[in-house]
Amino acid sequence: MRAIGIILAGGNSKRMRELSRKRAIAAMPMAGGYRSIDFALSNMTNSGIKTVAVLTQYNSRSLNRHLASSKWWDFGRKQGGLYVFNPTITAERSDWYRGTADALYQNLDFLKSSHEPYVVIASGDGIYKMDYNKVLEYHIEKKADITVVCTEFPEGDDPTRFGYVKANSEGRITDFEEKPVTTDKTTISCGIYVVRRRHLIEFLEKCGEEENYDFVQDVLVRYKNVKRIFAYRMEGYWRNIASVDSYFRANMDFLKYDVRKYFGDEPAIYTKVDDLPPAKYNTGCQVRNSLIADGCIVNGKVENSLLFKDVYVGNNCTIRNSIVLNNVYIGDNTVLENCIVESRDVIRTNSTYAGTPDDLKIVVVKNDIYAG
Amino acid sequence: MHKKEMIAMLLAGGQGSRLGVLTEKVAKPAVAFGGKYRIIDFPLSNCINSGIDTVGVLTQYQPLRLNAHIGIGIPWDLDRNYGGVTVLPPHETIEGSDWYSGTANAICQNMEYMDEFDPEYVLILSGDHIYKMDYEVMLEYHKASNADFTIACMPVPMEEASRFGLAVTDGSGRITEFQEKPAEPKSNLASMGIYIFTYSELKKALMELKDQPGCDFGKHVIPYMKDSGKRIFAYEFNDYWKDVGTLSSYWQTNMELVDIVPNFNLYEEFWKIYTKNGRVEGQYLGENCEVSRSIIGAGCEIYGKVCGSVLSDSVTVEDGAEVIDSIVMSSVHIGRGARLYKCIISDNCQIGEGAVLGTGEYAESMYDKKVYCSDLVTIAENSVIPAGVTVGVNTAIIGVTTPEDYPDGRLPSGGFIVKEGGKS
Numbered sequence: 073m074r075a076i077g078i079i080l081a082g083g084n085s086k087r088m089r090e091l092s093r094k095r096a097i098a099a100m101p102m103a104g105g106y107r108s109i110d111f112a113l114s115n116m117t118n119s120g121i122k123t124v125a126v127l128t129q130y131n132s133r134s135l136n137r138h139l140a141s142s143k144w145w146d147f148g149r150k151q152g153g154l155y156v157f158n159p160t161i162t163a164e165r166s167d168w169y170r171g172t173a174d175a176l177y178q179n180l181d182f183l184k185s186s187h188e189p190y191v192v193i194a195s196g197d198g199i200y201k202m203d204y205n206k207v208l209e210y211h212i213e214k215k216a217d218i219t220v221v222c223t224e225f226p227e228g229d230d231p232t233r234f235g236y237v238k239a240n241s242e243g244r245i246t247d248f249e250e251k252p253v254t255t256d257k258t259t260i261s262c263g264i265y266v267v268r269r270r271h272l273i274e275f276l277e278k279c280g281e282e283e284n285y286d287f288v289q290d291v292l293v294r295y296k297n298v299k300r301i302f303a304y305r306m307e308g309y310w311r312n313i314a315s316v317d318s319y320f321r322a323n324m325d326f327l328k329y330d331v332r333k334y335f336g337d338e339p340a341i342y343t344k345v346d347d348l349p350p351a352k353y354n355t356g357c358q359v360r361n362s363l364i365a366d367g368c369i370v371n372g373k374v375e376n377s378l379l380f381k382d383v384y385v386g387n388n389c390t391i392r393n394s395i396v397l398n399n400v401y402i403g404d405n406t407v408l409e410n411c412i413v414e415s416r417d418v419i420r421t422n423s424t425y426a427g428t429p430d431d432l433k434i435v436v437v438k439n440d441i442y443a444g
Numbered sequence: 445m446h447k448k449e450m451i452a453m454l455l456a457g458g459q460g461s462r463l464g465v466l467t468e469k470v471a472k473p474a475v476a477f478g479g480k481y482r483i484i485d486f487p488l489s490n491c492i493n494s495g496i497d498t499v500g501v502l503t504q505y506q507p508l509r510l511n512a513h514i515g516i517g518i519p520w521d522l523d524r525n526y527g528g529v530t531v532l533p534p535h536e537t538i539e540g541s542d543w544y545s546g547t548a549n550a551i552c553q554n555m556e557y558m559d560e561f562d563p564e565y566v567l568i569l570s571g572d573h574i575y576k577m578d579y580e581v582m583l584e585y586h587k588a589s590n591a592d593f594t595i596a597c598m599p600v601p602m603e604e605a606s607r608f609g610l611a612v613t614d615g616s617g618r619i620t621e622f623q624e625k626p627a628e629p630k631s632n633l634a635s636m637g638i639y640i641f642t643y644s645e646l647k648k649a650l651m652e653l654k655d656q657p658g659c660d661f662g663k664h665v666i667p668y669m670k671d672s673g674k675r676i677f678a679y680e681f682n683d684y685w686k687d688v689g690t691l692s693s694y695w696q697t698n699m700e701l702v703d704i705v706p707n708f709n710l711y712e713e714f715w716k717i718y719t720k721n722g723r724v725e726g727q728y729l730g731e732n733c734e735v736s737r738s739i740i741g742a743g744c745e746i747y748g749k750v751c752g753s754v755l756s757d758s759v760t761v762e763d764g765a766e767v768i769d770s771i772v773m774s775s776v777h778i779g780r781g782a783r784l785y786k787c788i789i790s791d792n793c794q795i796g797e798g799a800v801l802g803t804g805e806y807a808e809s810m811y812d813k814k815v816y817c818s819d820l821v822t823i824a825e826n827s828v829i830p831a832g833v834t835v836g837v838n839t840a841i842i843g844v845t846t847p848e849d850y851p852d853g854r855l856p857s858g859g860f861i862v863k864e865g866g867k868s
Binding site for chain 2: 103104105106143326327329332335336341343345347349350351352353354355356357359360361362363364365366367369378379380
């Protein structure tokens, strides 16, 4: 593919509550075996993009560890590669990334030294499958300056956390509304853009000169009347997981056969391999309608839940309508309902944690594993 | 080039004919094990965990799957600039071309490979054992004993000793005598087929035995070393070690994994077993499923009952199906209401709706009495079992079978069906 990829993975959101304390949203574990950024990365490698830069800033350690080797996504070739760009101090500046456009602007050298004519920009918090070639074809066919991938507002999500677009019959975007309090529009931007590299550099240099930092406000909204900005409507599953509720719901979607099959079929989603043994079910366990990852050992009852990698469920436990992240030990007789259990927790025996479907409990407990 | 202290040579060329239809299309080391692994993962992981980063894998019989599995050794961290894993098939030379005619002959044909690393010691391994072993400790023993040749041995119960090749030792561990499956055993130390040679001694022995047809470690090299008065020592190994060379030992060893705290624990952080990972997604257990005492691999979809079984990745068990005390390898589809008892189902098979496998009284095999002598149903890869048929115990099936292959809708115990080809 004649494009390079950029994944914006630096952001934080208060909507993630305690879950963002130790990692960037892009590093959130997803659907048992993956992390959120795997979806954008796999889409890029499956689309034939060879060079990808991931821009990180907030709590990037967990993400960096995940990206320590690029071989899982088949990057790291002689032609191309996977780059992680943190903010860096240079002779000219010593700023954090002050916004999406600023993050791109601070890595202008990377854009300038590439030779592919196009750039695909994606975010690290989208759960979807996409062939970016299709977007690029559309982009070229429409003679667009920027193409914005759009979809329908996902039913049940929080409407105030999206950007809405309005396009004319030709597909050209005539109006943007970023995170409005109320709106009559139903088409939202997925935060995925295709743009000619040369144009992107121009836009960013302009932003840099004028000290503007936000890609949506300072490029898309600003240029919507003078540049040809088009909406590409994506079909198929798309969710943004940057709030606790949407994160929970997107994971629960994987209990549906259609969603599992959609993501399980080729082209595959790749992730860092952990070398865990298969899951083990002991006598007395009862598992219903749940997704269980490698390395789990289950003794108790698990219903309508997801157990991520390396979770131990003790005897006589009940886990209902919950998500248990990686590497958690759950002591005997524990009851969890409507919870998200943070990774590396150790939950003592006889504990009870319960939230409600509308107010999920985030369980963060650190105990000594042998304390009982 | 700097020299390597010890390199490993892994014998992976044998068919493993006693695994019957399981090794119809693949070499034994490439047979699936434990819901995720292949047998060769155990010696390969032991190598890297023991600090051995140069491994030659000798292949001959049906190597395709093995080659694909090993690749350049990434899963075991054996992709190295110098050393790493190298697949060594038989090759033509100026003197002619020969297949590997025996275990020692195979090593002899790869002298050049070994010479390249100028090793002090060579570790000889085979690809058909399930165990975790630190070869470095064995090497220390070899060095401390000032040995020319060390054989890893395992104490077995005295009453079973006559089934093994035994090493009789003096007080210091030096081997004074070998007994091959003796009626009256003098020792209970069974050879595990794991050897460390001081390389110069190995080279001498192999050059000496160069023209021996079918040159074999057990039959030729060990007697030669013994007769020429070399210092041969037994390294006693007292941990889990299983030979999975027969259908029943293969089945038994898999079944032991599902115990609450198995003798062979794959869940320890220390001494991980590595493998080429196919799938990573979670496994789904449906609304009405019933699962207990089982190990289940990634990407499985379970809607029926699974009990006392080991399932590899991407297996589907439909509604109402039952899988009891069975081993099911990758990508098998088990239709609605099918019932499986004590079955070994190879990769990519399809079991029709309502088929019942593994019922009835034991009967002697009509196919191969040596291989099929237990109450297991064994099904080769890519086979298809039609809906509604009944299959007895001690049976073997290869290929795409149709209802016409089952007179009265059943295959009696001890029977077999061999059809050409398989579903792709």
